[in-house]
Amino acid sequence: MSAENLKTRQELRDLIDAYAYLGDEKNIDEQMKLFTPDATYKVFMNGIEVANTTGTETLKMEFSVHAAEVKTYFTLNGQHTVKIDGNDAIGISFSQLKMIREKEGKDTVTDYSVKYEDIYIHQNGKWLIKERIGHFLIIETRTLNN
Template sequence: MTTVSDHQAIRDLVDGWAHFADRRLRQQQAGLFTPDGKVAVYAGDPGSTEPMQVIEGHAALAKSFEILQTYDVTTHFNGQSTINVDGDTATGESYCLAQHMWTENGQRVLLVLSIRYVDTFVRHDSEWRFSDRKLVIDWSDKRPSSES
């Protein structure tokens, strides 16, 4: 039976990904996955393109999250999401505007990625976890930025 608490727990999982990413807590971020969980990164529709990268397992995921260290600051802002629970499995899609800031050749730079996460979740040890996460970059915008 699907409950409101299942939906909330899954939404908390999605928000946890963003929080751990922005705080550079890569081990905790990897811990949101099942032991064999994976992330596949796409530029465009995953139904019509091959992934640019596939990362599988806690150790590989934690290592891959080191990429965030290359930015001075990031903010992953989660938007709308859909969640469909079926017993101990669920699927969902959520939207995120991921903002990355760094300095390049003395110029502050802002990169905004419009991301859709297409997820498969499983209840693992009584908690919801990602088992498969497709990170789909729908568009990006890179530009000079100035401090306010």
């Protein structure tokens, strides 16, 4: 594996980690800079498409509405594999997400096990997400005992 290939793999890993960090911090403005302006973001829960958004302006609005409902996000990224072809790449990554919301005066945590399928593009000297499909494969909600 060439040094350039290793560098690109690290840059792509840094990209998906930045997505998680910024999401956990609810820093949606900075998170949108990780996408191409015409990016597509789809979400499937238990195999059913529940969201399909195009463009960072629309995505920012949807992320903002969602973030307003969540008290705390916590993300752990796992495996990340990529196939690089010049200025294009595809990747698969796995994440564990926790979201704490308040329901009926009690905090509830929802655990999500997610597989992301991504298309990346190298533009203006940096890698960006062109398309992200989130497959929320396992979803578990429970009341927290605080």
